[in-house]
Amino acid sequence: MEKTQILDKIPFPSPNPNVNMYLITYLSAGLRVKGLLAEPVQAGVYEGMLYLRGGIKNVGMVRPARIGQFASEGFVVFAPFYRGNRGGEGNEDFAGEDREDAFAAFEMLRSHPSIAGSRVHIFGFSRGGVMALLTGIRYEEAASVVTWGGVSDMALTYVERKDLRRMMKRVIGGSPKTAAEEFEYRTPLYELHKLQPPVLIIHGLRDENVSIEHAYRLEKRLVALQKHVETWYFEHVNHYFPPALNRKIVHNLCIWMKKAGT
Numbered sequence: 001m002e003k004t005q006i007l008d009k010i011p012f013p014s015p016n017p018n019v020n021m022y023l024i025t026y027l028s029a030g031l032r033v034k035g036l037l038a039e040p041v042q043a044g045v046y047e048g049m050l051y052l053r054g055g056i057k058n059v060g061m062v063r064p065a066r067i068g069q070f071a072s073e074g075f076v077v078f079a080p081f082y083r084g085n086r087g088g089e090g091n092e093d094f095a096g097e098d099r100e101d102a103f104a105a106f107e108m109l110r111s112h113p114s115i116a117g118s119r120v121h122i123f124g125f126s127r128g129g130v131m132a133l134l135t136g137i138r139y140e141e142a143a144s145v146v147t148w149g150g151v152s153d154m155a156l157t158y159v160e161r162k163d164l165r166r167m168m169k170r171v172i173g174g175s176p177k178t179a180a181e182e183f184e185y186r187t188p189l190y191e192l193h194k195l196q197p198p199v200l201i202i203h204g205l206r207d208e209n210v211s212i213e214h215a216y217r218l219e220k221r222l223v224a225l226q227k228h229v230e231t232w233y234f235e236h237v238n239h240y241f242p243p244a245l246n247r248k249i250v251h252n253l254c255i256w257m258k259k260a261g262t
Helices: 064-071 099-110 128-138 154-160 162-172 180-185 188-194 212-224 243-259
Strands: 006-012 019-028 031-040 046-052 075-080 115-125 144-148 199-204 229-234
Touching: 006 031, 019 064, 019 099, 031 064, 031 099, 046 064, 046 099, 046 128, 046 243, 064 075, 064 243, 075 099, 099 115, 099 128, 115 128, 128 144, 128 188, 144 243, 154 162, 154 180, 154 212, 188 212, 199 212, 199 243, 212 229, 229 243
Parallel strands: 046 075, 046 115, 115 144, 144 199, 199 229
Antiparallel strands: 006 019, 019 031, 031 075
16 A cells, blocks of 8 residues: 655644654655654654544644643654544545545554554544444455544434534434445444454543443444454443543553554
8 A cells, every 4th residue: 555645744842751742744645644743752653543533623622731741652643633624625524525534544554664564553532432443344454443532323323413513414424324435435433344443432420512322232243243342331421531540541541452453
């Protein structure tokens, strides 16, 4: 597969003294797309992590402190902003064609000179959960897939999130009844038989943004297909984990990723 073309790499202010950051412009299906790259300051050989954000447009935008957290655990991290954001070309379309931005980013990380054996993990938060699963399905060589508070069923999101329905109708082209094929295209549950990497599901049982039902449906389907899946469910937690617990989980999941598939 062709090496993803990096068009521009500009130093970006890092909130972490142990991590260098760069604003990247790269090519995705012919579009110039932006994203943030975080690398440990200390030279060495690392594993890669594709960080797939949630939300849409400015809601849920990549936070430098967040990807710095993962980079400081010994990963080269790249987080696409998705097309149409922060000066990037095209229009974000909620796990539609913008999945190409994740695919191109995965290939870019895989060819990064500091990444050991091309081992790249895929992490998705919230809407990024769908993006992570779609990317894991596309690249069977991915080291692992982690979905944290992640969407797994786009039609279920439409049902649960009345506040998102207008946006989803506009971006996707209708409701699950009037645009069933488009919602199915954006729902990885139907293609999980193609998924090869081990999967870790992290979810709060009190999540009101992305209900625990998304995690349950994903887990149930993966178990039925005899895929490697592990779940970390948290009883008293919603979509946003308390800082101390968050830090602990980040550390633990980084350990899990480094062991995954080895």
